[in-house]
Amino acid sequence: MEVKRRLIFPLDVSSLNEAQKWVSQLKDNVGVFKIGLELFVAHGPVAIEKVREAGADDIFLDLKLHDIPATMEQAARAASRHGVDILTVHMLAGRQAVRRTVEAVEGGTKVFGVTVLTSHTRAELMEIGYAPELSRDVKEAVLRLANLAYRAGCHGVVCSGKEVSAVKEAYRHLKTIVPGVRPEWAADPQDQARVVTPAEAILNGADYLVIGRPIRQADDPCGAAQKILAEMKEAFEKRGF
Numbered sequence: 001m002e003v004k005r006r007l008i009f010p011l012d013v014s015s016l017n018e019a020q021k022w023v024s025q026l027k028d029n030v031g032v033f034k035i036g037l038e039l040f041v042a043h044g045p046v047a048i049e050k051v052r053e054a055g056a057d058d059i060f061l062d063l064k065l066h067d068i069p070a071t072m073e074q075a076a077r078a079a080s081r082h083g084v085d086i087l088t089v090h091m092l093a094g095r096q097a098v099r100r101t102v103e104a105v106e107g108g109t110k111v112f113g114v115t116v117l118t119s120h121t122r123a124e125l126m127e128i129g130y131a132p133e134l135s136r137d138v139k140e141a142v143l144r145l146a147n148l149a150y151r152a153g154c155h156g157v158v159c160s161g162k163e164v165s166a167v168k169e170a171y172r173h174l175k176t177i178v179p180g181v182r183p184e185w186a187a188d189p190q191d192q193a194r195v196v197t198p199a200e201a202i203l204n205g206a207d208y209l210v211i212g213r214p215i216r217q218a219d220d221p222c223g224a225a226q227k228i229l230a231e232m233k234e235a236f237e238k239r240g241f
């Protein structure tokens with residue numbers, strides 16, 4: 001698989017024009033474009049059409065569904081009918097609800113389960129009221145949710161590059177999407193807490209990386225994406241791909 005198909009760019013913008021501009025500008029270097037809450041809440045399914053029209057290879061609809069099983073099932077089926085390649089659910093919705101989304105999607109949409117958000121710290125998990133034995137170690141919480149994702153039949157999970165090696169060790173068939181990635185030349189974590197570089201994420205076992213602001217806020221976004229691709233390629237080669 002081409003390395004660019006492992007790089008996911010989040011279209012974290014609220015205008016359709018802007019989203020299309022990013023796709024046209026980056027599509028030679030980025031294979032997967034992510035439509036998240038910002039764009040989808042503003043424009044709905046039209047956003048998917050526009051991103052496809054602009055030439056995206058693959059589309060990732062990041063809705064992080066978290067609701068009762070019947071609602072998750074219907075929402076996931078409707079999302080898959082828009083022809084998206086990847087859809088996210090939140091694993092805190094529980095195994096039954098996630099299993100129903102996995103069974104409901106049509107046309108080959110792959111369901112990924114979000115474990116612990118990369119913006120969360122251990123202190124935040126404790127404040128939320130996560131079971132103390134899990135929030136003692138974020139990795140344990142991620143592994144617990146990865147176990148649910150595996151048992152629910154998910155294609156993969158979303159986790160940080162800090163836990164991805166533990167996830168791969170325990171569930172080697174689960175694919176992993178890693179956000180919270182910062183190259184050395186754009187090291188500011190911003191609102192991310194558990195951050196790694198592209199090379200670290202891949203050497204730890206990431207299959208896909210989500211990288212937004214380091215590209216979007218760069219003086220030369222295409223150049224930034226190319227630098228990231230080169231780092232990813234080298235790391236995948238070290239892993240024997």
Ligand SMILES: O=C(O)c1cc(=O)[nH]c(=O)n1[C@@H]1O[C@H](COP(=O)(O)O)[C@@H](O)[C@H]1O
Nearest residue numbers: 010062116117118158179180210211212213
């Ligand atoms: O599901 C996600 O994509 C996601 C999960 C997670 O735990 N952390 C996380 O940052 N994300 C998304 O990944 C992107 C990260 O963007 P940057 O921090 O700008 O690289 C955003 O679109 C987030 O919504």
